[in-house]
Amino acid sequence: MSFGQGGPGWGPGDQQTPDWAALADASAARNRRRKWLFIGGGALATAAVVAVVATVIVSAGSQDDGKSASELPSPPALPSDSAHPQPSFSKVAPPPPPNPYDYIASAQKDKAPLGADTLFPGTSLTLGSGVYAKGPTDQVTSCAAATQGALGTALTNNGCRQVIRATFTKSGVAVTVGVAVFDTDTAAKKAKEQASGGIASLSGAGVATFCRDGAVCRRTTNSYGRYAYFTTGGFADGKNVTKGDTPVFTAGDDLAQFVFDQIVARGRNQASAAAAQPAA
Known part of the structure; x- marks a missing residue:
């Protein structure tokens, strides 16, 4: 089938x-x-x-009204960096900042006002050991007149221009600070090295005579820049000073440090003012 x-x-x-x-x-x-x-x-x-x-x-690429690629408008130019000012750097190194010591080492540069009010401003001083009341001050060009012993000769022989003094008191202790001014730091240093005797105590304005008539007192001598500075400290009641009378030693050290700081600040302030002046 x-x-x-x-x-x-x-x-x-x-x-x-x-x-x-x-x-x-x-x-x-x-x-x-x-x-x-x-x-x-x-x-x-x-x-x-x-x-x-x-x-x-x-089709999208041909929507240019029949223009060829060479006939199409060019894209807008990008902004050039040259339109903005470029930083420039001087090839000349800036001068070093003024040295504050230079302004207290020589009378040629040390031109700031100088006197008892600039060295010892105000009516009191607050120092490490407490508050000292400012007593009498003076400023003399006869340097030997503000000294005791042979210190006057050392100041005069090295060309001392003036001596500025101030007395401070605290708790029965009195200290006179004297600053001798020279033309150069070399002269001030020589005066310090040759110093004998001390600065004469300055009384008045509520401060009784102290450290005179043979009383034993404590004295210090130092210099910085064209300044030699001295202290004479003792008891306001004329008592002799012994090695154990710490308040007298502390007061003399505090006031000597204060004067040093004032001289340093004097140089620093003048150097800062010079640095702020526009370049010539």
Whole structure:
């Protein structure tokens, strides 16, 4: 028994069963053809999308009224850095700042006002050991007149210009501070090294005479710049000073330190003023 052309074939046997292997091969062949059709169709669709995108790009790039690339306007120029001022640096090194010591080492540069009121301002001093009341002050050009013993000779021989004195008191202790002024720091140093005796105590303005008529007192001598400075300290009631009288030693040291600080500040202030002046 058979069907017309193109029908399925049947294998041998009494039961006339179909040839399953042949059927499976035919089905596989159909599937392969369908798969290739799907793949081919996808490729065609992708190619179509690419073609559309390319067309859009080409169309967008041609919206220039038919002008060629050489005829299109140039983009605006970017701003140049040269329009802004550039920092410049001098090749000349700035001068060093003035040295404060130079302004107290020589009369040629030490021009600030000088007197009892500038060295000893106010009516009292608050120092490390307490508050000292300021008593009498004076300023003399006869340097030897403000000294005791051989100190006058040392000051005069080294060219002393003037002596400025002030007396301070605290708790029964009185100290006179004297500052001798020279033209140079060399002269002041020599006067200090040659000093003998001491600065004469200065009384008045409520301060009784002290450290006179042979009373034992404590004296100090030092110099800085063109200034030599001295202290004479003792008891306001004329009592002799002993090594155990700490308040007298403390008062002399405090006031000597104060004078030193005043001289240093004098140099610093003049150097700062010079540095603030515009260059010539």
